[in-house]
Amino acid sequence: MSAIDDLTTELARLPGIGRKTAQRLTYHLLKQPADQSRRLAQALVTLVDTVRTCTRCFNLTEAPLCSICSDGRRDGTLVCVVEDAADIAAIERAGEFRGRYHVLGGRLSPLDGVGPDDLTIGALLARIPEDEVTEVILATNPSLEGEATALYIQRQLAPLGVRVTRIARGLPVGGDLEYADGVTIAQALQARRDM
Amino acid sequence: MPLVATDALVLHAFDYLETSRILRLATREFGVQSVLARGARRSSQRFGTALDLFAEGVAQLDLRPGRELQTLSGFEVLRVRPGLASDMGRFTAAAALSECVQRLVIEEHAPVAFDIIRLALDGLTEAAADRVVPLTVGALWELVGELGFAPALESCASCHEALPAGEGAPFSHAAGGALCARCATRAPGARRLPAAAVVALQEWVAGRRPGLVSDAEARAHQRLLREFLGEHLLDARGLQAYATWEQGRWS
Secondary structure, three states, rough: OOHHHHHHHHHHHOOOOOOOHHHHHHHHHHHHOOHHHHHHHHHHHHHHHHHHEEEOOEEEEOOOOOOOOOOOOOOEEEEEEEEOOHHHHHHHHHHOEEEEEEEEEOEHHHHHOOOHHHHHHHHHHHHHHHOOOOOEEEEEOOHHHHHHHHHHHHHHHHHHHEEEEEEOOOOOOOHHHHHHHHHHHHHHHHHHOOO | EEEEEEEEEEEEEEEEOEEEEEEEEOOOOEEEEEEEEOOOOOOOOOOOOOOOOOOEEEEEEEOOOHHHHHHEEEEEEEEEEEHHHHHHHHHHHHHHHHHHHHHOOOOOOHHHHHHHHHHHHHHHHOOHHHHHHHHHHHHHHHHHHHOOOOEEEOOEEEEEEEEEOOOOEEEEEEOEEEEOHHOOOOOOOOOOEHHOOOOOHHHHHHHOOOOOHHHHHHHHHHHHHHHHHHHHOOOOOOHHHHHHHHHHHOO
């Protein structure tokens, strides 16, 4: 296999990139200055060699502890449990949460063969006494599998006496009630609160 | 084939690329279909916000003969089943049911099979703990019967001689059901079923849902069904969701 075919094949493995686009990208890389392509290659090598999971929360990091876990201003007694590291970025964008995180690495899925041992639930349970955690916020996705995962974790946490909360579900800010679907409206009504 | 609309429910859903999802749908008119829902993770306009596992509604499909992956043009969600996630027994049972339905290869117009699956999920959504196994096992036996390979229970699966009513019988997966005493001697792997188990099987295949007396009885029926499906499924892959449910490890 030639170097051109080789790179095209590798690029075509990326999400959203078909064989034709991969070929275009390959020829583009050949046309641009060699130094630029070398910098891209070096960035990929550095990424693979240096990025790992945080030893405490399983977020992505280049150091043993991620920037959130090593930030002394964050409240270590409050832990938000998410399915994937990408969910942390979404919550951080909101700028409301000042606690720390725990990345499960997925969700329970009998159909996909993902069980509790495939997630970092054991490490979460160990963190509760170690970090003197007082509240765990379960922020798994509001899907059926996300809900089942939250239920499973809640059951595991119950003997530890820690407060367990679940993120709310309902209408999006700026949305229009008229165009919301029935399921979302039903859940928003169930989760209504006193004013 | 033009754009078609059919009743459908989601048997399996997983993310595809950044914004899309691939779904396995059980449909009333076209059996089990794999579909691509482009942008389903981002847009709620075409698919609603609840296009999730075990959701039910009306699917608009762009069906092209010969394609393994069809295109989902829209999905009007009419019913979701959050109750299935409020109990691990129900959740794993629903997953086991879904897995078996996908493996039983329903390719054509199958309205009765669709209703069996739909009613079973409805039942599971609010089922008490002791009803989960009879509901799930019963639905799968009924589905097996509807698809044409129900176990022989009234007559010997090998020689077709009538079996005495109200009695236990040896049961051979390979032969396809209960055996008479004479044929059982030539089927060394046959499992002896008590009379109550034979009656329960008859009831389930006929679409009725009798309860079970004990946990041991429930476990025995889960095992019997797993062995039967293992004998008759087309491929040799194990049933992983069924195993999770049967072993009750998450409950």
